[in-house]
Amino acid sequence: MKLVVKTICCIGAGYVGGPTMAVIADNCPDIQVHVVDINEKRIKDWNDSNLSNLPIYEPGLENIIERCRGENLHFSTDVERAISDADMIFLSVNTPTKTKGIGAGQASDLKWIEKSARQVAKYARGNSIVVEKSTLPVKTAETIQKILNTENDKKDNQQSNFYVLSNPEFLAEGSAINDLIYPDRVLIGGDNDDAISALESIYLNWVAKEKIIKTNLWSSELSKLAANAFLAQRISSINSISALCEATGADIGEVSKAIGMDNRIGSKFLKPGPGFGGSCFKKDILNLVYIANYYGLNELAKYWQQVLDLNKWQNRRISKIIIKNLFGTLYEKKIAILGFAFKAETNDTRESPAINICKDLLEEGAHLSIYDPKVSSFQISTDLGCSHNYKSKEGSWISCDSIEDAAYNSDAIIIITEWEEFRTLDWEKLSQVMRFPAWLFDLRRITNVEKAREFGINVWNLGATG
Numbered sequence: 080m081k082l083v084v085k086t087i088c089c090i091g092a093g094y095v096g097g098p099t100m101a102v103i104a105d106n107c108p109d110i111q112v113h114v115v116d117i118n119e120k121r122i123k124d125w126n127d128s129n130l131s132n133l134p135i136y137e138p139g140l141e142n143i144i145e146r147c148r149g150e151n152l153h154f155s156t157d158v159e160r161a162i163s164d165a166d167m168i169f170l171s172v173n174t175p176t177k178t179k180g181i182g183a184g185q186a187s188d189l190k191w192i193e194k195s196a197r198q199v200a201k202y203a204r205g206n207s208i209v210v211e212k213s214t215l216p217v218k219t220a221e222t223i224q225k226i227l228n229t230e231n232d233k234k235d236n237q238q239s240n241f242y243v244l245s246n247p248e249f250l251a252e253g254s255a256i257n258d259l260i261y262p263d264r265v266l267i268g269g270d271n272d273d274a275i276s277a278l279e280s281i282y283l284n285w286v287a288k289e290k291i292i293k294t295n296l297w298s299s300e301l302s303k304l305a306a307n308a309f310l311a312q313r314i315s316s317i318n319s320i321s322a323l324c325e326a327t328g329a330d331i332g333e334v335s336k337a338i339g340m341d342n343r344i345g346s347k348f349l350k351p352g353p354g355f356g357g358s359c360f361k362k363d364i365l366n367l368v369y370i371a372n373y374y375g376l377n378e379l380a381k382y383w384q385q386v387l388d389l390n391k392w393q394n395r396r397i398s399k400i401i402i403k404n405l406f407g408t409l410y411e412k413k414i415a416i417l418g419f420a421f422k423a424e425t426n427d428t429r430e431s432p433a434i435n436i437c438k439d440l441l442e443e444g445a446h447l448s449i450y451d452p453k454v455s456s457f458q459i460s461t462d463l464g465c466s467h468n469y470k471s472k473e474g475s476w477i478s479c480d481s482i483e484d485a486a487y488n489s490d491a492i493i494i495i496t497e498w499e500e501f502r503t504l505d506w507e508k509l510s511q512v513m514r515f516p517a518w519l520f521d522l523r524r525i526t527n528v529e530k531a532r533e534f535g536i537n538v539w540n541l542g543a544t545g
């Protein structure tokens with residue numbers, strides 16, 4: 080039976096749901112796409128006529144929203160209506176790590192997924208295809224299917240058929256639109272050929288057929304966890320070598336280049352830094368560790384746990400190095416923090432290495448002046464757990480509107496996020512407003528450290544001795 084999709088509902092208007100649906104709407108003018116969310120403020124922001132107020136920042140997103148919103152792309156809080164109108168429903172709600180109960184600190188909290196599945200079962204009509212977009216532990220599709228069937232049995236009137244598919248998202252924030260338009264692959268897991276074809280036909284509007292891989296449900300779910308674990312593992316590997324470079328006199332830039340030119344290894348994801356952040360890597364590896372332990376594969380669990388431990392170690396060792404170089408005390412010292420987002424080109428701060436580093440410095444009594452081109456001061460205060468202009472013996476922080484403001488009178492500049500504008504810092508100018516002896520800690524190796532040195536600034540460059 081051919082399943083035709085004319086209307087889509089996506090539950091969850093976040094970093095994944097929003098951009099993904101925008102790209103689908105842009106490429107499928109005959110499909111009406113409704114993105115719904117229980118967060119009224121988020122939906123209000125998605126509908127804001129001023130596009131710079133969109134709830135998430137992604138290069139290229141504003142243009143698509145401008146083209147499609149109100150045409151075939153709609154944002155609302157009316158979840159029930161959107162479900163009942165839809166032929167295909169994407170679940171794109173968040174799945175944070177559980178904070179209590181069984182699996183706390185490791186397993187994903189599936190309460191939002193379960194709640195959404197129940198809503199779908201209650202309000203969906205006819206042959207609905209339910210697509211997992213959220214990253215989920217392996218075998219979650221089975222749970223979703225069970226919920227859908229159980230709720231369905233309770234209906235005394237019309238019965239619905241549900242087909243569950245897994246269609247994991249591989250977009251990286253900051254390049255989400257580009258990743259969605261030109262994916263390396265699209266993965267569809269499921270066991271119903273009609274439902275798989277219906278989803279495939281949507282992607283075929285802009286993705287070549289050979290890039291669409293079809294697998295069973297569990298392979299699809301596991302591939303997402305495994306892909307993120309492999310990527311994170313590369314970062315922990317290169318970061319571990321960065322520390323060895325500092326100890327031996329090798330240079331991590333040179334080592335990374337030499338390793339990456341081996342075709343079998345490849346050059347991507349070999350940039351050393353303060354450790355990986357973002358909403359996915361840590362959560363997905365924790366999930367993998369939890370599943371491995373659940374199946375009694377304890378050695379495997381330990382192996383992947385080490386990737387996370389190394390990441391935390393990198394974070395902490397950097398805080399210690401900064402404190403040590405600033406004569407072991409940050410009391411009365413002003414430190415400019417350049418970048419707070421977990422990576423460039425996003426306003427997302429989830430698991431950003433900046434959070435731990437700033438907290439460590441505040442505890443040592445530092446006064447931080449933080450500048451990030453896209454992160455709001457409200458977000459910084461939420462992440463640091465203390466308000467703007469907060470002052471105490473433990474230190475204080477303010478958020479600044481420019482690099483110069485942040486650097487004014489500072490004893491040190493720390494580059495935490497690799498924003499483009501930090502690549503071309505004017506060290507002559509900055510050296511004139513800093514307090515001497517002045518320090519630069521470049522945690523992303525993006526600025527011209529030689530220039531900084533020329534103007535008398537002491538430099539600590541990650542993964543190098545000089």
Ligand code: UDX
Binds near residue numbers: 090096173358362
């Ligand atoms: C996504 C995926 O869904 C997650 O599994 C993956 O690992 C990371 O990326 P993301 O889009 O980044 O999550 O999350 P977020 O920006 O928090 O968006 C989720 C949205 O779902 C929120 O706006 C939240 O309000 C909404 N939501 C949550 C609902 O609309 N209904 C619910 O019941 C729960």
Ligand code: UDX
Binds near residue numbers: 250252347349356358
């Ligand atoms: C990641 C995956 O790349 C994506 O496929 C998946 O869907 C979601 O998780 P994201 O977290 O948005 O995407 O960004 P990514 O570019 O992977 O960066 C993650 C973290 O690793 C960032 O903190 C980044 O700064 C860091 N990183 C990345 C490095 O430190 N070095 C690198 O070489 C690459």
